[in-house]
Amino acid sequence: MSEQSSALARVLLAPNPGPMTLDGTNSYLVSEPGASSVVVVDPGPDDPRHLQALAAAGPVDLILVTHRHHDHTAGSAELARLTGAPVRGLDPAFCIGADPITDGEVINAAGVHIRVVAxxxxxxxxxxxxxxxxxxxxxxxxxxTILGRGTTVIAAPDGSLADYLNSLMTLRGMGPLTVLPAHGEPLLDLEAICDGYLAHRHRRLDEVRAALRNLGPDASAAAVTDVVYSDIDPAVRFAAEQSVEAQLAYLSATDRAGG
Known part of the structure; x- marks a missing residue:
């Protein structure tokens, strides 16, 4: 059963809980109140019951994905087959029957204006x-990009902390919107959430700098992770190391630039 998350979106939780997905992937059903059709955002895993529930929510005009990860996109092809709706994302590899979305594009579907922000x-x-x-x-x-609880991993191979900090600044400028994350509960006030995320990231960078002073500038990501994330759950240790690798790359680039 879907639950109302905002005036324009209902959420249907996918049955894929885990250390990285929290309670599971939030698949959103976007529509104007009273509209006869919906837009599905992030179909989630290739789970037959979940996809059938999404398809049954009403005629599906469009399927959108927020990014390439399996827990968001694995069900896209089957949902497209069930509904006949095209799939669109920024990466052409995850589009079906339609062109990729573009930054700043406004999509009008199911009575809602959906603006794309890269x-x-x-x-x-x-x-x-x-x-x-x-x-x-x-x-x-x-x-x-923003989760209902915890913080986001800068994911290999194409994650970038510099890009992420810039994206948080972009989002911060949008004001106190309600945040509907792909994992976890809705949050109030996008601007305040971004302030908290930015402060957290800069604290982590300070901790990495301190670790490098003690371990030496050529310390491995694993060694830095041992210091900075000493209490990390072993189930998500790999994600912490990915984040440290991103932090080290960011600091290296900043140093080269003289920042």
Whole structure:
């Protein structure tokens, strides 16, 4: 059963909980109240019951994906087959029957204006979707760029901390929108959430700098992870190491630039 997350979006939780997906992937059903059709954002895993429930929510005009990861896109092809709807994302490899979306594009479907905001960082193809009706914005679907709890991994091979910090600044400028993440519960006030995320990232960078002073400038990501993420759950240790690798790359580039 779907639950209302905002005036323009309902969420159907996919049955794929885990250390990286929290309670599971939030698949969103976007539509104007009373509309006869929906837009599905992030179909989630290739789970027959979940996909059938999404298809049964009403005629599906369009399927959108926030980024390439399996827990968001694995069900895309089957949902497209069930509904006849095209699939669009920033990466052409994850599009079916339609062109990729573009930064700044406004999609009008199911009575909703859906504005695409490119937010690289978690992955190179990460995007957010601002939902509006009659010109008034009130909510933003953030994929994995902002989570309902915890923090986002800068994912190999194409994640970038520099891009991520820039994306957070872009989102911060959008004001106090309601945040509808792909994992976890909705959050109030996008601007405040971005402030918290930015502060956290800069604290982590300070911790990495301190670790390098003690370990030496050529310390491995694994060694830095032992210091900075000493209490990490072993199940997500790999993600912490990915984040440290991104932090080390960021600091190296900043040093080269004299920042």
């Amino acid at each position: 937010t690289p960082g978690h992955t190179a193809d990460s995007v957010c979707f601002v939902l509006a009706q009659d010109g008034a914005s009130g909510a933003i679907l953030t994929g994995d």
